[in-house]
Amino acid sequence: MRTQGGIGRGVARSATVLVAVTLGLWARESAAADPAARPPAGVIDWSGPSFGLQGSAGASFGNYEIGPTTIGARRVSAIGTGDATGSRDLGADATTVVGGAFAGWTWQDGAFVYGLEADLVGANLKRGLRSDAAGFGYQAVDPPFALIREKTDLFGTLRGRLGYAFGNSLIYASAGLAGANGRVLATYPDPAGGPAGTASRDLAYLGFTLGAGVQFAVHPHLSLGIDYRYSDLGESRRFDLGILPGPAGGPVSTRTAFVSNQMMARLIWHPQALALQPDEADDAPRDSRFSLHGQTTFVNQAVSGFRAPYRGPQSLVPDQAQATTTATLFLGLKLWEGTELYYNPEFSQGFGLSRTLGVAGFVNGEAQKAGAPFPKLRSNRYFVRQTFGLGGETEEVPDGPNAIAGTRDVERITVIAGKFALGDFFDGNLYAHDPRVDFMNWGLWASAAWDFPANLPGFTQGVMVEYNRAEFAIRAAYTQVPKEPSSDVLDPRVFERAGANLEFEGRYTLPVLVQPGRLRLGLFSNVGNAADFRQVVALTQGGAFADINDAAAATRAPRRKSGLYVNLEQALTPDLGLFARASANDGRNESLSFTDVDGSVSGGLSLKGSAWGRPQDTVGLGASRNTISRAHQAYFANGGLGLLIGDGRLRYAPERAVEVYYAMNLTKAVTVTVDYQHVENPAYNRDRGPADFFGTRLHTDF
Incomplete structure (x- = not known):
């Protein structure tokens, strides 16, 4: 030094x-x-x-x-x-x-x-x-x-x-x-x-x-x-x-x-008043060849004291505070008609509570992108998007992050190749999908049992193909997986170890409500270097290994994890929306990328503030319930460590969470959020919690 x-x-x-x-x-x-x-x-x-x-x-x-x-x-x-x-x-x-x-x-x-x-x-x-x-x-x-x-x-x-x-x-x-x-x-x-x-x-x-x-x-x-x-x-x-x-x-x-x-x-x-500039109109003309946008999100979160009779290496710690910051540029260039190039450099800094450990449905959706005491620069996305229009009706594409203003055919085939997050294209939901502006709990903004292939910050490399019509879309992706659980290095052996994801999205309008809705059904099957829970428990209990984590590291081999998710978004009124998710995986082997969940259900409501004269504000209320398989329970009970959790022992119970937030839109570019979460049985352990989390979030974009 x-x-x-x-x-x-x-x-x-x-x-x-x-x-x-x-x-x-x-x-x-x-x-x-x-x-x-x-x-x-x-x-x-x-x-x-x-x-x-x-x-x-x-x-x-x-x-x-x-x-x-x-x-x-x-x-x-x-x-x-x-x-x-x-x-x-x-x-x-x-x-x-x-x-x-x-x-x-x-x-x-x-x-x-x-x-x-x-x-x-x-x-x-x-x-x-x-x-x-x-x-x-x-x-x-x-x-x-x-x-x-x-x-x-x-x-x-x-x-x-x-x-x-x-x-x-x-x-x-x-x-x-x-x-x-x-x-x-x-x-x-x-x-x-x-x-x-x-x-x-x-x-x-x-x-x-x-x-x-x-x-x-x-x-x-x-x-x-x-x-x-x-x-x-x-x-x-x-x-x-x-x-x-x-x-x-x-x-x-x-x-x-x-x-x-x-x-x-x-x-x-500012004692001398600033002359605020009017927000740019949404219909302002945009350059049809370039796109430049950015965002900054600062999350400050604390947890109060709770019952914690013992502590393991990956336990949630009471009475602490942590914060994360991300800053991203969204750069886009249209090379020629139908072909676009995008690049997203991002700075991230900070840690989630307990170094982003101790809760399977973690409480800060930005925490997976952070993980350093200093701003760390990553090239999180770089990809080419090729769109093949199939004729017929067209639609406007507004200028936005990773979108260049223009028009495109409603019926089209889109191919994306490069580095991206699978959540950019799969498991979307209008009301619960972006921890920078809506729910922050991992069990609410994503299908928690979907072990989507990704490095530590949540990104992977591969190919995504989508066929879109007005009534539905079908999309599939083939991507790299990490070399081992919770690794920042992606495995280059894509013909031996990789992730396959398939999603069907149906769009409809309920005749009674006369409001739009979407239903998504996703299937995934990943092959990665992971340990089998039953095998490592048996080896440890049989005396072959003194530590079950040594058994897991020694027996990792290419193994498959498969599962599915169902994702619903439904507008009830122009201001009130409902969302629900259910997801499950086979629960036999270690998770590679996302979190320690084998089954999850979640849902909630999102309400705009028109009734009290704040139409750009949002109130959200959601709840989730996460579970793990019996083999997974035995692994943790014998001292196993997962991606996020590991108390050294386990008295099992499902992990349940409730989140409520109010997002106040101060200007078109600035939103301040207050957030509260209550988690029962963090890390599936009856011996810990319940825990209460209090957070604030400052999000800006242009």
Whole structure:
């Protein structure tokens, strides 16, 4: 980390100088420019002061290093590193709740925005490290370990911002100085069995920060934003840290360093009113060759305390908070008539609760895309779409994510080849299918027992073919599967191991309701490298393996998992819709991709807010019930670990969940959601829960 910090500090100095020089030049040019100059039409003028609040629970992460350490006149190896993640029960007793205030001033030249901003946030960032006896020069018998912990409760930054404004939105990059405090606490055991020695030291860090963010005006005096920053807080000077007792002991001195990744939601007040731009009309002309769209989704979620008499390696942990963020670009190009090319780069950051573990029907649909303490860039989709029109009636194609404006034949054959998510084309539902805007529970937005082939973020490579008519559609896909359960690597042996999916979609209008509906029937059969539950239970109980997970890893071989799903969406009125799903698989072998469910039923209602004057708002209420086969139950009861769950033992009961959400549409581009979920028997275990989950979601798109 010190090497990275040295490089980073050089980057910081360069970035800070660049920001300062740029701001100075722009300020001088602006002063000399025509005072009547204004931003271009259709763009907000962000100039002037701004003040705000920012914060998150579980969306900030720290990684620290301690050492090399000197004991007396001896230098011992570096003690090690620690990771501060989003829950006090994860990593090394770490919590990461941040919140505070900021103030700044912004200037604008056309669509380009620049400014200065200072902020101060309180935090609860704890990180701890245990070192074995040998790490402190002891014999490797007594004492078992030493414990060193550090806590940071205050961060501050001074940053320059450079950005670009369009419509009611602003994107920006930032760079500047960052500071934080630290308090190091050490506990040293006495080899003779006497009282442990203790020591403490207060530290101050000064380093640099780099970041980026987005901001959306939702009121003349208010805007919402999502702000990410990477901060390298540098390395402390060497300091004394008490005396290590025992014959091998002596005065201890060491040094520490840490970096921080923070993602925060922001509420900004603009004393000088912003002139909001009207939303673009839906019938505005669009380029018929290109398509450019984007989205950002920030989910902050917490779980309260619940009954948990014991804990396994993949158990849900009580009293914690976590957050995930995704940001995606949807790029499309029409190569020639009927042929389109799409590419979707996506940044993702954060973790689901308990590192996305502990609930089979998990509670955050965005969590599978995240999984890193820093923004991670992936090329999630790249595919070619070839459409063969068969003549007859045509329909308009509106411009949208992965759709280029134009017309197409209603009766058509579509072929898609490349990288995509099977959920892009299969198991769709108007009311429960997108965790960025509707239900977040995995048992509600998807057919939970459908083990669709995918890597960890939910994508695969292959071919999809669809035949479409006005009354129905038939689609089929042949795609790669992961090399083993929960692997991010897709298996290249597509003629030996692959996934086949087939779906029929019927469209109709009920004569009584005079409202449209759709019924989908899906079949799937995947061959992948998986273990047989009965086999590994028998091997473990017979003494061939001490750990059932070792038995599973040793006996994985190409095996087939098959199943089906039924998916209904039905409008009851223009504002009220009903959805229902049922899915099942054979339950004999490990799941490869989605989650630990062998049977699932779910359903609910979705209501638009026309009755109370908010037609773009949505209220959703849904419930799900997930089950697993007897062989699967025996696997978990003997200590097996699945894709998401594993308490080390099991007193089985079906996992049941209820979710209710309210999605408030602030502008055409910004939606804020409050979400509540109640889960009975998480991970099918009567000994755990029930658990209550509380979440907020900020979703923006253009």
